[in-house]
Amino acid sequence: MFESKAGILYIAGIGFFALAFVSNALVPALMYDDIPEQTVAELVNSNLRYQFEDLARRYPESFVNAYGDAPGGAAEHDQWWDEKCAEALRYGHKLYVGEGCWHCHSQFIRPVSNEEERWGPVSRSWEYQNELNRPVMFGTRRVGPDLCREGGRRSNDWHAVHFYRPLDLSEGSPMPEYPWFFDGSPDKPNARGLAIMTYVQWLGSWQESYPHYEDYVPSMERPDEDGDAEENEE
Amino acid sequence: MPRLTLQPVLSKKLSWVVYFAWQGVVTATAVGLLLGEAQGLEWGETPVWVDPFALLGLLLLAVNFMPPIARMKGPIYVTLWYFMAMFVWTFLTYAMGNFVPEYFVTGTAAGAVGGLFIHDLVGLFVTPLGWGMMYYFVPILLKKPIWSHGLSLVGFWGLAFFYPLQGIHHFLYTPIPMFLQYGAIVSTIAVELVVTTVIINFFGTIWGSGHVVKTNLPIRWFYTGMIFYFLTCLQCAFQVTLTFQKIIHFTDWVVGHAHMVMFGVFTMWIMGAMTYLLPRLLNRPWYSLKALEWHYWLSTIGIAVMSADLFLLGLFQGWSWAALEPWDASVDISFPFWVLRTIAGLSMFGGLLTFIWNIFKTWTSVPQQSAVVEPTSAA
Numbered sequence: 001m002f003e004s005k006a007g008i009l010y011i012a013g014i015g016f017f018a019l020a021f022v023s024n025a026l027v028p029a030l031m032y033d034d035i036p037e038q039t040v041a042e043l044v045n046s047n048l049r050y051q052f053e054d055l056a057r058r059y060p061e062s063f064v065n066a067y068g069d070a071p072g073g074a075a076e077h078d079q080w081w082d083e084k085c086a087e088a089l090r091y092g093h094k095l096y097v098g099e100g101c102w103h104c105h106s107q108f109i110r111p112v113s114n115e116e117e118r119w120g121p122v123s124r125s126w127e128y129q130n131e132l133n134r135p136v137m138f139g140t141r142r143v144g145p146d147l148c149r150e151g152g153r154r155s156n157d158w159h160a161v162h163f164y165r166p167l168d169l170s171e172g173s174p175m176p177e178y179p180w181f182f183d184g185s186p187d188k189p190n191a192r193g194l195a196i197m198t199y200v201q202w203l204g205s206w207q208e209s210y211p212h213y214e215d216y217v218p219s220m221e222r223p224d225e226d227g228d229a230e231e232n233e234e
Numbered sequence: 235m236p237r238l239t240l241q242p243v244l245s246k247k248l249s250w251v252v253y254f255a256w257q258g259v260v261t262a263t264a265v266g267l268l269l270g271e272a273q274g275l276e277w278g279e280t281p282v283w284v285d286p287f288a289l290l291g292l293l294l295l296a297v298n299f300m301p302p303i304a305r306m307k308g309p310i311y312v313t314l315w316y317f318m319a320m321f322v323w324t325f326l327t328y329a330m331g332n333f334v335p336e337y338f339v340t341g342t343a344a345g346a347v348g349g350l351f352i353h354d355l356v357g358l359f360v361t362p363l364g365w366g367m368m369y370y371f372v373p374i375l376l377k378k379p380i381w382s383h384g385l386s387l388v389g390f391w392g393l394a395f396f397y398p399l400q401g402i403h404h405f406l407y408t409p410i411p412m413f414l415q416y417g418a419i420v421s422t423i424a425v426e427l428v429v430t431t432v433i434i435n436f437f438g439t440i441w442g443s444g445h446v447v448k449t450n451l452p453i454r455w456f457y458t459g460m461i462f463y464f465l466t467c468l469q470c471a472f473q474v475t476l477t478f479q480k481i482i483h484f485t486d487w488v489v490g491h492a493h494m495v496m497f498g499v500f501t502m503w504i505m506g507a508m509t510y511l512l513p514r515l516l517n518r519p520w521y522s523l524k525a526l527e528w529h530y531w532l533s534t535i536g537i538a539v540m541s542a543d544l545f546l547l548g549l550f551q552g553w554s555w556a557a558l559e560p561w562d563a564s565v566d567i568s569f570p571f572w573v574l575r576t577i578a579g580l581s582m583f584g585g586l587l588t589f590i591w592n593i594f595k596t597w598t599s600v601p602q603q604s605a606v607v608e609p610t611s612a613a
Contacts, residue, residue: 002387005303008315012394013322017358020398021330023417024350028410029343037340098270110407112480113556125409128341135275135335136345138408142484145561174565 038130041086043202047152047210051201052085055156055194059187066191085198092199093132095192104175106139107148107203120149120204120212127206144175149204152211159197161186238311238370241302248298252291259288277352278332285332292328296321312386316366319394323358327351342409349418350401356495357397364500365389365432367507368456372439375453375510376446381438385431392428396421406479419474426471433464451526455506458534462498466491481556486568487548494541497533497582505533505589512593521595525588532585540578547571 056063067084070077096102108123109115116122127148128136139146154162158169164186166173181193189197204210236242243249259280266272266281273282280288303310303318310318331351335344369386373379380386402410402418440446440457447454469491472478482488509526513519520526547568554564 002391003309003315005310005318008310008318009322012315012391013319014326016394017323017326017354017398020350020354020401024399024401024414025330025334025339025343025347028346028414029339031411032339032341032343035341095270097274098272100272102274106484108408110480110483112407113552114558115555117558118555123409125342128345128409130340133341134337134339134344135273135278135348136341137274138345138348138405139484140276141486141489142555143565170562172562172566172569 032125032129035126035129040090040131041082043089043130043132043206044082044085045205047205048089048198048202049081049085051152051156051205052088052198053081055189055197058156059160059189059194062183062189062194066194088195088198089132089202091191092195092197092202095196096137096199099178099196101147102137102139103141104143105145105147106142107137107146108139109146109148115146119146120209121207123148147200147203149207149210149212151201151203151205153213156197156201159200160189160193163189163193163196235299235302235317238314239302239306241305244298244301248294252294252298255287255291255294259284259291262287273332273336275332275335275348275351277355278348280332282332282336285328289325289328289332292321292325296325312369312380312390313366315390316362316369319390320359320362320366323354323362327354327358331355345405345408346402346410346414349404350398352404353401354398357393357400360496360500361393361397364459364503365393367503368436368460371452371507371510372436372456375450375456376440376443378439378443381435381441385435385438389428389432389435392425392431396425396428400425400474403474406474406476406483419476422474423471426467429464429467433460436460451530452506452510454530455502455509458530459499459502459506462494462502462537466495466499469494481552482548483552485548485551486544486571487552490541490544490548493544494537498537498541502533505529508589512596516597518596518599520592521599522592525592529585529589529592532581532588536578536581536585540575540582543571543574543578547575 056067067087070080109119109121111122160182162169162175163178163181165177166175167177178193178196181190181196182188183190204212262284263280266284267279271281271283272279273285278285300318300321303314330347331354335347335351339347369380399421400418402414403422406415406419436457437460440453447457473482473487473491509520550567550571551564554567
């Protein structure tokens, strides 16, 4: 059996593979089967809507270019914003994947290594049960910080300048520049820029502790007032 | 395949079809990535519209290479165990990894499948290919049989059973259920024991003729690769524990680990095999033996320095994060290490350039009739 063709083909080739698939893939799949998977439309929440409308206020021209004008009428109006927001979120996710942001940024907080202190509540399964986690965006390497609690931590302006030229905000940052998210200057994000900012602002917007600010203070610095550590940085 | 089974492949034409289809798949992937069409799957960023073609290619490959095995009579050699299983595994793994987390499951479960996918690609595609090659070339070059047939059996079946069970160890401390994480950790440690038996088997084989590594370059490549393999696996047994994971996950340690196994082991084996085969295929001796030495040393020193550099850096990064230093601190400490890593990478790259130059020179040199090499072109 151990050296026969049939043994190798059926037991090792197919049998062991199937065993691993059942135990390592099917089991978790069935365990999470009861958590409904959210569609992108369902992911739009009030925190995200706020940020998305903020983009429209800050960059009116870019916004109209990308999404057109909001229609009149309260109900349609509301629906329009939700739809456009979902559209931006979906596109932002595509860019996040296509640009390889996930090669440098993870999206999960582990219960170890003081990650809760730095980034906020430990990640839970239900947070990933949605369309934008096919395949899941856990990430693989942290050159930059984890982003799964990034939403609301920084303003859209900050993100725009940062995506345009990370070095302007963070000395020595190895994060690449993304000039193609803009029409020539950081105050003119194009459809890509608006979408990636929507995506980044979405991350963690479902949390109760949103927006999550780091509650640690770098050991070198003394707090002059409480609140957001990063605002003190520059 | 034909050599080991003494049977032709199903169709030579099909071989060419697969060869060109493969070039097409690679080109399409490169274009797709540049267009931002990547699939967000570690190791599987091939755009979703390329995946079915790649899968078809893998199927054709199996269709082409399995018939010789099916037709042959009598016991099959170790290499063929590995290759046969590999054809099945690779196809299944590719299908599972690319389609399940995209179309069938989401979130945490997709993470588990993704882990299984990355892991199986190494363990059920690259590894069996590599060891299959070793079981083929080493006895030929050393002119003696593998030390222990029993250990070969242990190696193969141990790999087949334990390797696929470990996928989740790539995502420890994620929301994936803890009992599955423990399962993956235990089977990882188990497979390292199996690996040790394989290593013992190969060192048992070379025992008594160790001096050939001085003169026989392919053997030197092969055994250096095996040493790196052992180091990688030893490292695995430690880094898979939750204690290590706390610190090293997400750091450059893991990058070093991946480089050590992919370059230090499998690339080395391929280089060794090429060093051995090219003069036979081209029917002339190597243009420059010195260049071959340079290729070997630049690669070996390069990968050793790069791995050591990244492991150390990984620890520093992990400790910096755990100590809640500002993020920039972990980037700042990385820079000198990244510089060293670049230098090491250039050394490896330089080795490859030397090799390419050597191949080119050998190819364009006037063929000499030599006694070692059969005059027919080896097909």
